[in-house]
Every structure is written in structure tokens, then in C-alpha cells.
């Protein structure tokens with residue numbers, strides 16, 4: 001196996017300090033804490049809260065059954081143990097209508113309670129249409145990254161979902177339409193909602209209503225091929241005004257070379273490399289001839305904290321190494337090694353750095 005050529009941080013299972021620190025440094029991700037662990041036991045959104053409540057009910061009932069059954073078992077073993085000098089067989093009793101009724105009726109009642117509670121929760125969570133005033137987002141699963149589109153805001157991004165927080169005073173839910181470009185994926189941000197499959201030729205609707213700002217991690221939760229494990233998702237929940245600022249910045253043209261302190265000549269050469277190589281077949285990039293949809297939209301690449309759907313932190317070194325050969329970060333990734341020479345790699349990286 002080829003070894004990585006650069007120091008890097010791989011976000012395995014969403015728990016790596018480097019990526020977290022990078023997210024905290026990012027200007028847009030600075031609001032609220034970064035939650036490095038996808039944790040269904042710390043919900044911040046009503047669907048995740050309902051699921052946790054239901055889980056506690058199920059766990060309480062299961063614990064009750066466990067304690068009762070093992071209690072009776074141990075009591076019987078103790079109470080009817082063989083005592084010294086007692087070597088005759090105990091009386092063999094047969095049949096008890098009371099006991100038979102009890103162990104038939106009680107399980108039926110337990111199953112009925114579980115069924116009704118589950119049906120109520122499913123009914124609460126399932127959405128068939130997007131209500132008025134909710135934010136609409138379309139999420140498209142790809143091998144192995146997430147395309148994120150805000151049809152009403154005219155914003156397209158990837159792997160990092162930005163949402164407004166919902167407050168008591170101004171509640172705002174987000175309705176996510178889930179689609180797949182290829183195979184079945186599963187969309188899961190444990191703090192915000194349950195899992196929902198992302199199925200080709202089908203639209204699934206999932207709603208979330210984050211009530212705390214911060215960064216939450218999610219993960220594709222259905223095996224979808226080689227790099228299923230590196231199909232991560234970051235959710236950044238903003239204050240409403242900050243969310244609007246983010247959306248406005250995403251719609252605006254990317255920064256110029258001067259703004260980001262890179263050599264304009266290098267940037268122009270890099271743009272040229274981008275436009276005359278296979279990059280344009282797979283990536284959309286505003287202001288260039290790139291309009292492909294196989295790979296992520298790069299128009300504001302540098303506003304994202306990771307590359308390769310969480311495979312590496314988005315630093316200039318990692319970006320350059322990724323273009324040189326993305327397989328060193330994410331073996332099997334569908335982006336080919338671009339076979340560029342060192343000068344072209346430098347130019348292309350300089351150009352990408354302007355895409356704030």
C-alpha cells in the first residue's frame with residue numbers, strides 16, 4: 001500500500017483532534033462548540049430527542065424483563081437447591097392455568113406498549129411534505145461524498161451542511177430531501193435525527209431542527225463501497241444572521257488572489273491548468289468552464305474544513321497532495337491521480353486557495 005507523503009489527519013469515526021481544531025479555527029465554524037463524537041445520547045433536535053425518549057422506554061422495559069426473569073431464576077435456584085441428606089426427587093407438578101395466562105398476557109401487553117409507542121414516534125418524525133417557512137435542502141449521496149444544494153438560496157456545496165439554529169422565539173426547521181446518485185447510502189447525524197436511507201430513484205424526506213449552535217458530525221450509515229467509512233458529514237449550526245452571511249458568501253464570487261495573499265500570476269496559471277485538464281469534467285467551479293457533477297462543487301472549496309468528505313483537513317499541503325494523488329488519503333476514491341508536474345501542482349493549489 002502506498003504511504004501518505006504528507007502529515008495528515010484522518011477523521012476516523014469523526015474523532016480526531018486535528019480536524020476539530022481546524023473546524024474551531026475556521027471563521028464560519030467558530031460559533032458554538034465542536035462536538036467531536038456523533039452521539040445519539042446528546043440530542044439537540046426534536047427528532048433525535050423523540051428517538052432517545054423511545055429508546056429509554058424500550059431499554060427500561062427490557063431492563064425490567066431482565067431483572068424479573070433473572071431474579072425469579074436465581075430465587076428458584078437458591079430456594080430449591082439440593083440440601084445435604086435430601087436425595088429424593090421433589091414432587092412433579094404439572095400445569096397451572098394462572099401461570100400460563102400470566103406468561104401469555106404479560107408479553108402481549110409489553111409488545112402492545114412497544115408497538116404503540118414506536119408507532120407514535122414514527123408518526124411524529126415522518127414527513128411527507130415540507131411545511132411553509134422551513135429551510136429546504138437537497139442532499140445527494142455519491143460514492144463517497146455528499147452533495148448539498150439549497151434550491152431556494154442558490155447555494156451548492158459539499159460535505160458540510162450549514163443550518164440556522166431554531167430558537168424559542170423563531171423556530172425554524174430544515175427539511176432535507178435525500179437522493180442518491182449511485183447506490184444506497186444512509187444519512188445519519190445522531191445529534192439531529194435518526195438514520196434515513198438514501199436510495200437511488202427515490203426521494204426521502206427527513207427533518208431536523210437544531211436548537212444549539214455548534215458543529216456536529218455525521219456519517220454514512222449504510223455500507224456503500226470501498227470508502228464508505230470516509231463518507232463523513234459535518235453540520236455547522238449558525239445563529240440565523242450568521243447563516244444568512246454564510247449563504248451570501250457562498251453565492252458571491254470567490255476571493256481574488258490579492259485578498260488571500262497568493263501570487264496572481266500563479267493563480268492565473270492554476271486556473272488555466274484547471275480549465276485544460278480533466279478537472280472540468282467532474283467539478284463545477286463558478287467562473288470557469290468546469291460544470292461537472294461527478295465530484296464536489298469547488299466554487300467555495302476553501303470555506304470547507306475538510307477535503308475528501310472528511311478524509312483530510314483542508315490545508316494547502318493536503319490539498320496539493322490530494323490533487324497529486326487522492327488515493328493516498330482515500331484509497332479507491334473515484335477521483336484519479338491527476339499526473340501533474342510540480343509546477344502545475346503549485347499553480348493549481350494556488351488557484352484553489354483563492355476559492356474562499
Ligand code: CUA
Pocket residue numbers: 141142144184185186220221222223224225228229231
Ligand atoms: Cu455512503 Cu456508506
